[in-house]
Amino acid sequence: EARQARARHGIPEGALADADARHPLTLRLYAEVRAALTGPPHDTASDTTAPGSPDPDVPVDRDQVLTAHLDLTCLRIATRLAERNGLRGSAVRRLAARVAGQVHEAARRSIGTGQGGLDAEAFAEVFGWQTAPDRLGGGPGWAPAVLAEGLFVPAGTGYRFAHEELADWLQGIHLDLDGALRALVHDHRAPRHTDPVPHHRAGPVVQALLHLARQHGTGRLASRLADLTHALDADPDAWWAARLLTTTLTRVPDAAPYTDVLRLLADRVVAWREQ
Template sequence: GHLSRADTPEPVERTAVTEEFAAFTEGHASVLGLVGPPGSGRTTQLAALAARRHRGPAPAPTLWLRGADLADTDASVADAARRALARAARIVTTSSDTVPADLGDLTPERLARLSRAAGRPLFLLLDGPEEMPPVLAHRLAEWTQGTAQWLAETGARLVVACRAEYWEGAGFPEELLHGESRWHLPPCVHVGDLTEDEARRARARYALPDGTLAASDARHPLTLRLLSEVSAALPDAPPGPVDRDQVFEAHLDLMCLRIAVRLATPSGLRGTAVRRLAAKVSGQVHEAARRSLGPGQGELDRASFEAVFPWGRAPKRLGGTGWASAVLAEGLLVPAGSGYRFAHEEFADWIQGTHLDLDEALRALVHRRTGRQHPLPVPHHRVGPVVQALLLVARQHGTPQLAYRLEELLHALDADPHSWWAARLLTETLLRVPDATPYTDVLRQLADRLVAGRNRREPVPGRVRARLLERAAAP
């Protein structure tokens, strides 16, 4: 997730989420999982929570962390909180002459203790825990146990905004959790598309006429927001309806043009020269996406980022100076720990999916389940680019080709009913297709297998069954 540009209208209030946050604040649970797919507004809801706590009649302490702030050796979330407080203290002491050089004991333990004594518990907001380093992710159970113990000792509260793939394996004791179970996930608060009323108010706030977006995307928070930015920059664009993929394409074009304008300004380039430069920017952005598919959590390490977007004078084939500064200033990529990531997680999945070798990915994740395994397996939240690559098959080669791919996944699930990747890729792709009609045979076969397996009392992936029912109920 990424917070809005300064000129973006305020997002609409998500009433159900706000009420859950209020109940969590007044209740006794220690952990709230705000769980939803990329683009559903998790980061936006965390920001709204932080703002309410700050602006309330009795301001309450809130500390924002991202998964990239965690370190390999962390024993609990307290270690990241301690580093964040130390950074904040350094910034405060160097930016003001009126603040003592020594702020005293600013440990998270003391802050939590003082907050609890005042009746306003410290909230730690952890956004995107999927970004944690691979080594730490490999010992997630140990980190979660340490975090749960620290929360119990200090009285602090933790809000985790994450994908379902993270939450299903996070491992917090259920007695600590706020919310309800859904899709066989541990208790959590689900965030997805806007309600009809929220979407109507959002479109009005973004000055988007009804019918601008395809019905399947008309309530999707990120799509609405990005389309509003594109529409504001290109008011004469032809009317819709457009779908999510078209909005992402337009967003990419707009960002590349804005970056090119920044690069062109010092040398006075205009018109066609700027458009040629924007095409070069687009090429580098795609190269960044391709490199993001390497080992890790979907980010670019510092060396790769600087190779693609130089800080100083760029190679002659690119031209200009300060590519890195221009990219960061426009917010297409943002710092993440010691590296960089695309600002919007769903957009990152989408553009990375265009560069994924789908055959090799499916062989590694689904069809080749024996033999030597990598010591750090592909994290489940990296399912996003693979789903996007599958959806791209239909757009580029037609729905019969995607139906064939889905049948292959169905056969893989027959061979191994416990295959997480086969089950998740199958269900998530079916949920994302704009029209399920070309895949009714796949849906029928899947339903038949689920019924037959249940009759034989064979294990059926609970999330497959629940998500299949959701697809069946969708328009």
């Protein structure tokens, strides 16, 4: 089934890392990026090499796909804006970089909201409707182009990222991870069973943990995962510790660097069952 899905999207076998080669959103976004670079996708059921682009030597992972798709979307938004402003060439790419900066600003602002979106006022402050904010150079507002390219969609009285996983990934980049872990897991002064964050907002915290390993190495992530295991030892019913630990371990590209954590967790599971 996954092979057929990749064929429908025109994705050659081996182009994506094994862990992400079955993930529906990754397949879809990768296909969009690839189509923008090589032309319309074709059925690869009998031909695993798309025209105009050789198979990559190194498979790409979900993080790389999300990065490429965000870059492509920001470029498309910038192209829409450039058409109204008469910009061409390198000026469009510079504008795309500024658009990306505002998208990251939107992600930062939406971290602390219960639903992970922006209210109408915040959305207007970031992108502008009739005119862009002065810090962006003025001119026509960016909000219509952002919505037209499908990066954000209306949600209630505000707006949210169209893809929840993209939102989690972006917000995870900017999340104060240690502060979040203190509030959600390690601060025992908080009332029991009273969470400062809804359970459905676990995604950005998981992404922040994965981002920690990408940016600072697996040792830093292993340390945080060991802390979560110890938190479970102190309170086996701790929802956040269990969810963050298990979800992150299933998402790491290679479990080998976390062998000690897995062994520690296995020992705890045995001890809990013997109680």
